[in-house]
Amino acid sequence: VLVNPATVLAQAWASMVDRHGRIRVPALRPAQVPADVRDVLAGLPVGGAPDDPTLDPDWGEPGLTPIERLVAWNTLEILAMESGSPARPINAIPSSAVMHAQLRFVVGTPWRDLASIVRAHLDAEGLQQVEVEVVASAAASRTPVSDPWVDWAAQSMARSTGKSIAILPNLAGTLPNDVFSDILGLPTLWVPHSYPACAQHAPNEHLLVDVAREGLQIMGGLFWDLGNTDTAPWPTRA
Template sequence: MTTDWTAFETRLAGKRRAIVDGFLELLRRNTVSQNPEGVRAGSEWLAALMRRRGLETRVLETAGAPAVFGERKVPGATRTVLIYCHYDTKPAPTKEWFQPSPFEPVFRRVDDADNAAFVPFDRVPTDAMAEWRVFARGSSDDKGPIWSHLEALALMDELALPPRVNVKFIFDGEEEIGSPFFGPLTEKHRELLGADLVLVTDGPKHASGRPTVMFGARGVLKFELTLESARRDLHSGNFAVPNPNWRLAGLLSSMAAPDGAPLIEGFEDGVIPPTPAERELLARYPLDLPALERELGVTLPRDYLERMMFHPTLTIRGLHSGFVGAEANTIIPHRTTVAIDIRMVKNQRLETVYARVIDHIRAQGFEVIEGAEAPLPDHLRGRAVRVVDKGGYDPAKTPADLPICREVVAAVERAHGGQEAVVVPTAGGSVPIWAFTDILKLPTLLVPYANANNRQHSPNEHLRLDHLFQGVRTTAGLLRDLGA
């Protein structure tokens, strides 16, 4: 049974300003993962809103930040769809944003530079709203999709156009710090989270703006390594002591080649190449490599897509030691720290990869101290690596040839006016879908809503408003078509 979407489109056009106005209230809430009070307040605000929208809602406690669960049971529905998003965000240092606060949204046109003059919402013309972007932390990652879902349900209710599936939402409060307690939460609430299909609306669409569907995501392992030599920083001329930075530089150069290719023994054990079907999807993936090189200013490998989807990475994501710039001092730093993340691919396991890293560090002649509490004996100064802040989760993938996968692709294409979807074997980024594929044994697909190049995890994150509105259409279409 097909749905006549004419009334829906008319009502969506008439409510655009109200939809964005409500979205701004969500964006103003500081739910940075490292701000537990703000995350909890955000969960309670979101839960209250969901209850007002007619969802049976619960705040689910974990050993860390809470998750928010909502449910709409539909009489006669024979299929249940569980939708995952996260309401926590990355940190947002204000000095690097081209606006007074990352939590006070501002607007620029789609074609404007990120540092162009901005305007407040009341100066955005209603009839051209789709030509603007909203700048705020969490706008694309991942509050925009949350808002699209809730507004889709509200519009459907107004028009007496009910979903044809039972609808469940689970909104994670710790995704940006590796979802450390999402696995146990899933184990505890197996029945509550039970469904026939999971949809994850995190991440960006293809750069063309075409609808995008992904069948998996890489896992992630993150940790920090610290080396400490002397008890304090020392004058670089008056003392001759070991510099931990040189020791760390040697260790890091043993872990990866200059181009970033991992050199750790056994690092890619278990990694399998793309299947013939996956190679076909890679061949159909629209990629203008020269244009991307011009945009980024770097040369990219010819096998760029295969590296991004089917090989693990080893990334230095931060270094800290001593002083630079206006704070520079002529000292021998006594401590140095590197933050590392590893993106893992299907068949790799977090604990196995972590063990390979630790074995490699020991093979370079270092002692390993795990955890922040264990003391550093003097005889190990300059010879021990402390490992802290370990976290992450395994990769996961759903077989692309399942009938439900074809249904989702077709429904997403219809919601985009028949535009052909970009179908991707696996996302380069990470999201904890292993909790659904491995614990709940459910087919899980990623259907990103945000525009490409949205600066997620970076200063000046933004969301195109046309993508916010398209997200409303997509959610409504999925909730109707998947129950047809």
């Protein structure tokens, strides 16, 4: 009787994430969505464009809206996994199984302790034979929604474009923003210039002329307003 590594690894993953994609490890879950974050996200749509994938309403943390699940909560996902030879399976128990997973997380998650948290969880589940290795990591960051620079920037952009401005408390991607927010202690604002069908990171990644024009309009207005000491919330020197 031989242990099947693929079965063991599947059990390990099922102990960490349930069948609806909900994280089951308490230390890897945010305590809650802050009230101010929930307020700015209220009503913001996710998807709906012709080329967007269909959303799965029952996937992820229950009780959250799609935008809250995307921007304000942690997710634990499988990126790739393999055991044996899927392209040419043979009639034998595989000798090993490997999985590459990813934790997408918000501010407050103990990401530096990820390996030890997962190790302790698997040990408690009796899965000591599963090896854990963190191969890459980066900090999450979030400028408080209440920071005066947030409202200042939103008002500047609204004046420049004549449009309502959507505020995301943080991005859902991986960016080295902690260099500015944590190391330098600066409030940071990201102003994307794109649209949903830009095919980002794909062979046909592109930028529309009108989007580029609006981006110049927005940034020109922001830099102009930075020079207005009556409205820009520059800190007062002692």
